Amino acid sequence: MITVLFGGSRPDGNTAYITQKAIAGHEYRWIDLTQYQLDPVRDVRHDNGEITTYNDDYKTLIDQVLESDTIIFASPVYWYSVSASMKAFIDHWSETLMDPNYKDFKEKMSKKDIRLILVGGDWPKIKAKPCISQFKYSLEYINAHLSGYIIGRAEKPGDIKKDVYALERAKEWQETLGDFAG
Numbered sequence: 001m002i003t004v005l006f007g008g009s010r011p012d013g014n015t016a017y018i019t020q021k022a023i024a025g026h027e028y029r030w031i032d033l034t035q036y037q038l039d040p041v042r043d044v045r046h047d048n049g050e051i052t053t054y055n056d057d058y059k060t061l062i063d064q065v066l067e068s069d070t071i072i073f074a075s076p077v078y079w080y081s082v083s084a085s086m087k088a089f090i091d092h093w094s095e096t097l098m099d100p101n102y103k104d105f106k107e108k109m110s111k112k113d114i115r116l117i118l119v120g121g122d123w124p125k126i127k128a129k130p131c132i133s134q135f136k137y138s139l140e141y142i143n144a145h146l147s148g149y150i151i152g153r154a155e156k157p158g159d160i161k162k163d164v165y166a167l168e169r170a171k172e173w174q175e176t177l178g179d180f181a182g
Contacts, residue, residue, distance in 0.1 A: 002028035003068035007075035007086030014154035015119040019074040021170035033085035051098045070113040077120030109144040121155030
């Protein structure tokens with residue numbers, strides 16, 4: 001199962017377009033993170049505490065992610081990083097690591113085909129690189145790795161259709177999704 005975690009603010013925008021091109025012909029679950037409530041992260045690392053309850057939508061989301069074989073994180077580049085909704089989801093991994101119900105979180109994530117799609121307008125192939133590094137470090141921390149990424153260039157609605165390289169990469173993904181052997 002492919003799960004797309006979509007962090008864009010425009011459901012029909014450039015990020016959604018390139019992502020849909022990459023997954024065309026495959027069965028997938030599309031999760032628009034902007035439609036879910038993600039409360040601030042609770043940090044209990046230094047209290048010898050654990051987290052077993054959630055008052056927001058995170059548990060529902062992480063359970064769906066953990067059922068997936070392939071996870072595609074898709075976000076516009078905002079201030080050299082992923083969107084706030086995407087970052088809020090990733091920040092919640094800190095809670096997962098403190099939840100005894102998810103003691104196999106790192107092991108499960110290590111077996112996932114994890115990919116990243118970023119779209120930006122101001123030299124994204126250069127300015128999105130710190131975001132990719134941040135993403136790789138975050139995945140490394142949970143014993144997972146980034147299988148691949150696409151960086152698209154688009155400033156105005158529809159501009160992504162002019163990014164031939166990003167469209168070619170999306171076509172490659174379309175042809176190879178499901179080939180991952182975690």
